[in-house]
Amino acid sequence: MKIMICGSMSFAKEILESKKKLEAKGHKVEIPTDTLKIASGSHDSDDFEANYKHCIENDIIRTHFKMIEKNDAILVLNYDKEGIKGYIGASSLMEIGLAYHLGKKIFLLQSPPDESEQRWSHEIRIIQPFILNGNLDLIKN
Secondary structure, X not given: OEEEEEEOHHHHHHHHHHHHHHHHOOOEEEXXXXXXXXXXXXXXXXXXXXXHHHHHHOOHHHHHHHHHHOOOEEEEEOOOEOOEOOOOOHHHHHHHHHHHHOXXXXXXXXXXXXXXXXXXXXXXXXXXXXXXXXXXXXOOO
């Protein structure tokens, strides 16, 4: 299966690890364009002004949307972050919506936050992604 990995760029190292695991199982995997730079520390996605300029100049959102379009599925790495279980950021939320619209398979590494914590979790539940409960082996070709 061709899979695009999505998730907060604070999980860049985990994105690279997941890519390696999925490729070992025969999947073709794409990752966000700046993952290697962020994982190595050569790009700081938390410097909002610099990141804004970078994203505009490189049309990052459209680039990632096109990557989703040409893959069979997305895998959202929604680890816990900032005290939120199953964190999904704004970009990942948009990517989930696009994948749903395009009829792609949607995998979440773990359950999204409770709806009492994050209102948009209601929409995630409506989309009905496949929850992996941390087990990438559940993704089959």
